[in-house]
């Protein structure tokens with residue numbers, strides 16, 4: 158377990174939903190937080206709130222479907238804060254569309270936000286984490302990371318892809334003391350993505366994503382001597398279940 162106060166986290170999709178909740182939890186832990194999102198307006202609001210709480214945060218507006226933009230964003234985060242203790246790639250886009258409806262461009266956009274960005278961000282922090290003696294990388298997965306769902310022909314393979322990347326990097330990161338894990342919301346959460354995709358029945362049971370954040374605090378403190386190569390389901394009770402995927 159590594160101490161978190163004064164350390165840096167980089168979080169994507171931090172303007173709202175689960176990413177916002179994780180960013181706030183890290184600010185409360187005394188971490189410095191680079192926050193990335195395409196919604197510059199909401200990101201500025203969140204960053205203002207965290208600064209008023211006494212946090213040290215850096216909002217970076219970026220479209221993570223764009224490779225060059227993603228590289229510039231992570232370069233800016235590293236230039237500002239140096240090597241991060243934790244990278245949490247949480248941003249994703251889910252638009253349910255059938256194979257008949259979806260275009261190649263739409264497919265690539267969802268895949269790029271989930272999987273291409275995971276690769277670019279992880280590659281950028283890899284050497285700095287090695288030089289720093291370790292770190293923790295977490296990708297937000299989903300039931301869509303291991304099961305099939307109707308009309309998820311982009312999101313679903315994107316989530317399967319990050320689970321594969323996670324397994325490879327957990328193995329490759331072990332000698333460098335870098336932990337790499339996937340996490341899933343282990344409870345239905347009240348977020349804009351859920352609002353667009355949940356049934357009315359699911360919405361009756363959804364919970365504040367802030368309840369899931371203890372698992373992400375724990376994950377940020379990990380290195381390869383601790384939890385790595387796992388899919389971690391964050392529970393609303395504040396606990397979590399972890400499955401070893403290596």
Ligand SMILES: NC(=O)c1ccc[n+]([C@@H]2O[C@H](COP(=O)([O-])OP(=O)(O)OC[C@H]3O[C@@H](n4cnc5c(N)ncnc54)[C@H](O)[C@@H]3O)[C@@H](O)[C@H]2O)c1
Pocket residue numbers: 169170171172173174175176193194195196219220221222246247248249250270297298299300341342345346348349350351
């Ligand atoms: N909501 C759920 O029930 C659920 C279930 C399983 C997994 N997840 C995963 O948890 C994570 C967070 O989900 P959420 O419900 O908070 O989602 P959300 O849609 O509410 O929030 C996602 C954030 O990502 C940002 N984003 C989207 N496209 C972007 C882009 N091109 N560039 C930069 N930022 C972009 C959005 O602006 C938003 O702030 C996602 O990876 C999602 O797949 C969510």
